[in-house]
Amino acid sequence: MRELFIERREKLLRIAVKENNTLSECFIEEETNEPLPGEIYKGVIKNIVPAINCAFIDIGFEKNAYMYTDSTMNNIKKGYEILVEVVKEQIGTKGAKVTPFFTLPGKYIVLSPKREGVVFSKKILDKSKLDDIEQEIKLINGMGLIVRTNAQHASLNTIKEEFKELNEIYKKIEREFNYSLKPKKLYGENSLLNKVLRDNINRDTGRIIVDSLKDFNIVESYINQEENIELLLHKENRTLFDYYGIEKEILSLRNNRINLRCGGHIVIDKTEAMYVIDVNSGRNTTSRTFEKTIEETNLEAAVEIGRQIRVRNLSGIIVADFIDMDKNATKEKVLNTLKNSLEGDKNKSTVYPFTELNLIQIARRRRGKSIYEYIEEPCYLCNGNGKRLKFSYITLLIRNEILKAEGESSIKDFYVEVNAMYKESITGNMFEFLKEIDGISRNIYLNFVDTVEYYKVEPLIFKNQIENVKKYMVSINN
Template identity: 55%
Template sequence: MREIFIERDEPLLRIAIKDNNVLSECFVEQHSSGPKMGEIYKGRVKNIIPAINSIFIDIGLEKEAYMYFSNEIKSEGIKKGDDILVEVVKEPVNNKGAKVSRNISLPGRFMVLTCGERGINFSKRINSTEEKERILKIINDIDGYGITIRTEAVHASSEDLLEEKINLLSELETIIRKLRYSLKLGKVYGENIILNKVIRENIGSQCRIILNHEEDLNEVKSLIEKNSQVTVEKFDGSRSLFEHYGIEKEILKLRHKKVALNCGGNIVIDKTEAMYVIDVNSSKNIKGRSFNKTILETNIEAAREIGRQIRLRNLAGIIIIDFIDMRDFSQKSLVMDALKDSLKQDKGNIKIFPFTELDLVQIARKRRGKSIYEYLEEECKRCNNEGYVLKLSYIEKLIRNEIVKCEEESSINSFYIELDRNYEEMVREDIFSFLTNINSINKEIYLNFIDGIEGYKIEPLIFNSQKENIKNLKVNAYEKYE
């Protein structure tokens, strides 16, 4: 059974997906005024630079967006000052604005409607000729629009397919009217885009959705109103939803490079400047009598776990996998089948290449939003930004969860907290915000900054003797850092 956990805790929206109680995907979206993938903007052409084949577009934000000055656009005669609709295909990076495209598309559960294209195309996962013919009898071409039929369409009735086509066309025409009649530059489509996308792509079978926000509850109900296989539950606990269901601990594990396998082996995931490298090791898997069988067993289990980790960590770009050497070609085929099967649910643009002469497998994967690391970590100021530490905002969330848990189980309101010294300056500069964020304005907090711990440690204080020994570490909401 599939479970979808949706936690909104401003400024973050986090969504986790479990299949048969195993975490398979995690999405994080931070509320900001910046453009996100899939959003559509009304923009104005600010500059055309043929020398670098680029067009720069004002989309109503601080940074101008850019797109490729293709032959198709050249033939349209687009010029400086023209108003156009663009879709964000790559989010801003550093000082570079968002990359956009003229190929505006609206996704539905069963199909995607795209402006400026033509004809009807099918997902590569639809292999049935009968299903294709059935759908073609229902869905006709639309002048000026291309239609891509999604995998889920094979389970849809004629009425559902037609209804979605009409709704998408109506929504797209509304967006086009905004281009023509609105004077304001800015976003014309894309509110709650991650939430809508995840729900659309994951409610094809029996599914349970748990969420903690009233507006999200109403949004989800509107998306699944005709789907009797989906149940929706509101979570009202005092702890965070992710903490209550044990997801927080699983997310923290994603910071570790080494992932243990059930067979005794492990995989190690390293990030370099140019790519991700994943190494497979037999490690403690030495119980089998046959060396070749042990290698095959380890590699197959590793292939399955690697597919899960790629989706879970949202790894993108070039990924190199170094499996344990196999001399038998039939073994390589089995391992490759396991890897492809583990990635078949991946909705990203992914290509898996065959084994090289060095027994390496290469994967090219397009990123779907930001990596999970970008929300968990920040550069370490004490090591000249060469390493990474957990973000203070994330640590505050974890500490708050533990304090709330203690409150639920007992009446303790005094706590000793150790923080890595990396955070001392930030915390001391605004103790009030720190105590507010960990839900401790009215509690006794004893705070110590030390070297050599990963993030934080917290201990409830029960006896007065404990407090007496550390009384010089007590902080209050209004102290200033000298």
């Protein structure tokens, strides 16, 4: 069974997907003044650089977006107004990557206004259904259509209705494009939430839990025809991710070593150019022969590697170093297992055959940031060469601990130890820190300690406990 957990904070949306009670994917979107993948903008071409086949486009942000050009774009020139979709968010000094071949995705179909013809998901095997859809939907000149896998379970009328809705959205975008005087966003509110719903709601989806009434209404409207899905509104004082144990699972993703049930383990490391995953047999001694031990470890590792790639959102070049295997049949089995573990991945990935060194190369398209970029930041104590837990994530974890303790015993006094590396971040704006940990209406006793790993929260129950730490008490005037 598939479950979706949707948690919204003031400036953060997090969505976790579980398959049979195992975390399979985690999506995070921070509210920033930056263009996000899936959004559609009216842009103005500011510069064209033929040497690198690239055009730079003003879409209303400080950094110009960029778009690769080809022979089909010979008519574009400086000052030309263009409709584009963001395909990659901006990184560092580099603006967002955009494309003129934008799409409008729905639950069953994807409208592709700048392409022609009908493309069907390869997973739709019902030939009569394919013919019916192609004959019934009358496409507008110059407009293309992608029929998604979910369409095989939908009625023809439902698909036609969605086509009409998407076509109306396209007409609205066109009207706003023609009448707008300057670059601006034309489409894309709640793009992450809608994308996750589109990609993850199917016959396997059994439960969706949200903690925002607004999101509850969006999801309820989306699943109105899916009678088998249970939709719940989380009303507990504790955050949704903490209550369902997802926070611990996300935090564990910082570990580069993942133990396998068979006794082996995999190790994930990041270099400047790629991710490298090493497979080790470790303590796996369950099989009678060494050859069987290798096969068992590699097969389990292949499944886990696929899961880790998705849940950590690793992208670019990924190299997996499996334990050496002599038999081609065993290699083929491991290769197919890895491919199957990435089968449901909506980020396009390509798995290449084994090299002579028993390495498998994986190329995965980047969409969004890796999980590390949301929970880690450079450690300035070591000139940025190391990583530490992101300060904003530390405040979230401290808040979870306070809410958990208060819910159990109605405690109002808390002693909080934080590693001294965060002292400047906290003392620079004490009010904001207290607000983020939900400490404005509580008595917080704060101490900076070099030896604590990141933080420690201790509820203060007795008077003598409070007396011992009263010198650490902080207020919004600190």
